[in-house]
Amino acid sequence: MSSGVTRKAPPPSRTRRLARTGGWTLAKRLVKPIPFVGTAVALGLAGYEIRKKGWKNGLLQVGLDLTPVVGTAKGVVEIFTGDLIPDKTVKKGRMP
Numbered sequence: 001m002s003s004g005v006t007r008k009a010p011p012p013s014r015t016r017r018l019a020r021t022g023g024w025t026l027a028k029r030l031v032k033p034i035p036f037v038g039t040a041v042a043l044g045l046a047g048y049e050i051r052k053k054g055w056k057n058g059l060l061q062v063g064l065d066l067t068p069v070v071g072t073a074k075g076v077v078e079i080f081t082g083d084l085i086p087d088k089t090v091k092k093g094r095m096p
Contacts (some may be wrong), residue, residue, distance in 0.1 A: 013032075029078060029079050038072070039066055043062075043066070053086070053088055054087060057087075
């Protein structure tokens with residue numbers, strides 16, 4: 001009894017998208033403190049962190065994440081407090 005018409009699935013709900021995004025953020029925070037895996041994740045996310053935090057703060061973030069004991073301690077603290085190094089501020093341009 002199907003007419004051969006296919007329907008698109010409805011877009012994911014806002015709650016589902018937030019849960020998916022929050023889950024990825026939590027997973028990154030939990031994996032980074034693991035010594036060798038955390039180093040690989042920090043190297044893989046280096047470009048993202050530098051773009052997000054700016055040149056100086058991004059390099060500081062990646063450098064701390066790559067340092068074995070310091071990166072682990074920083075990662076554990078960030079699980080409870082959030083980012084220790086702030087993101088760069090976006091300057092609003094003048095409207096013509």
